Amino acid sequence: MSSASEDNFFPGLEGVVSNETAIADMQGTEGQGGLAYRGYAIEDLAEKVSYEEAAFLLLHGDLPTQSQLDEFNGRLRASRSIPDSLVSLFRAVPSNVHPMDTLRTGVSVLAHYDQDVNADPKDHDANVRKAERLIAQMATAVAAAARIARGQDPIAPRADLSHAANFLYMLNGSEPSPAETDAFDLSLTLYAEHELNASTFAARVTASTLSDIHSAIVSAVGTLKGALHGGANERSWEVLERVGAPDHAEQWIKDALARKERIMGFGHRVYKTGDPRAVILKRHCQLVAKEIGDDRWERTAEPIERAVTEQKGLPPNVDWPSARLYHYLKIEVPIYTPIFAMARVAGWAAHVIEQLDSNRLMRPRARYVGAPQRSVKPITERG
Ligand SMILES: CC(C)(COP(=O)(O)OP(=O)(O)OC[C@H]1O[C@@H](n2cnc3c(N)ncnc32)[C@H](O)[C@@H]1OP(=O)(O)O)[C@@H](O)C(=O)NCCC(=O)NCCS
Structure with missing residues (x-):
């Protein structure tokens, strides 16, 4: 029987390697962090494939x-x-x-x-x-x-x-x-x-x-x-809507961080220095905003991004720019996550x-912290 001791207790399975895969690599070149699908860097794929x-x-x-x-x-x-x-x-x-x-x-x-x-x-x-x-x-x-x-x-x-x-x-x-199709295809x-x-x-x-x-x-x-997880792209848009305009962004994020609010669209369990997908998509958000002639949300997002990155050390993840992109494409917020699903x-x-x-049943263990072993009393004696 495998043990469930303190030594192999990893809440949230953080850092646990449970599978081998040939599908995605998040090591990046020289272990710097990144993303590749079957050996092709996401930056390369983003530029060249549908x-x-x-x-x-x-x-x-x-x-x-x-x-x-x-x-x-x-x-x-x-x-x-x-x-x-x-x-x-x-x-x-x-x-x-x-x-x-x-x-x-x-x-x-x-x-x-x-x-x-x-x-x-x-x-x-x-x-x-x-x-x-x-x-x-x-x-x-x-x-x-x-x-x-x-x-x-x-x-x-x-x-x-x-x-x-x-x-x-x-x-x-x-x-x-064609520009809307390209931006959506990229996302x-x-x-x-x-x-x-x-x-x-x-x-x-x-x-x-x-x-x-x-x-x-x-x-x-x-x-x-x-x-x-995926629901963060809808919540990222709610952040921008709550802020409302570029002029309010600095004060809003200062207050939100002081309240220790979790800012949706920031942070990642694996990427600690930045999500490469967010970098790619941000560039395309800026292009689409320029094309539609309204950069209000780009200017609103920027100070929030700067403050969360500098003050909390948390760079944006892909859900931060994708919320803006889908807004530019006039897609309703409740289907942001379904779109993520239909892509994923x-x-x-x-x-x-x-x-x-190449299957092996996944069956981890739990560390028991409940009541010690006890005997079952007849129902009339249970008080
Ligand atoms: C993605 C996420 C769950 C990964 O978190 P994690 O590795 O489990 O990190 P934790 O939840 O343990 O957080 C570690 C610390 O960073 C803080 N933190 C993490 N994400 C934060 C965020 N988005 N905004 C503010 N603080 C955040 C936590 O409050 C915690 O602070 P503390 O140590 O002072 O309590 C987390 O960053 C998050 O909730 N982000 C927002 C949701 C999101 O965008 N999800 C999409 C991911 S692609």
């Missing part, structure tokens, strides 16, 4: 050739529709339900209609097919649920648009500009994968019991929802497949 290429890389192990990409795009585009019964369910759920809850239900329903529904959970090829379909369908599900929540009818996906452009089209009913690539974060860990734990890939993604969606599904799926290809 979300579809990044998703292919994560699922299939390397960047696609042109013909592989054409075939991958064909498969994704052919899988974009979601069952009518799921649309009916979205219409039926109470209007006050958070879109992350709707999405969690949506993924579960999609499992029932998948062509490989009864495949062996360890069937690698079936899992890749399911993953590709989920990447395509989750985007449609997020857009459809968002429109229904606004009282609008869902818009059918278009097979002539990229993943990013099609999502914005399904959400808004009009084709996005999806940056959100696509991040090693053993809480939601990916949850997905791998579920898979490690030899459960199926949809169940693992449902676990991941539920885990991503929390404010300390590529990474989640890659991890689930890696786990199932």
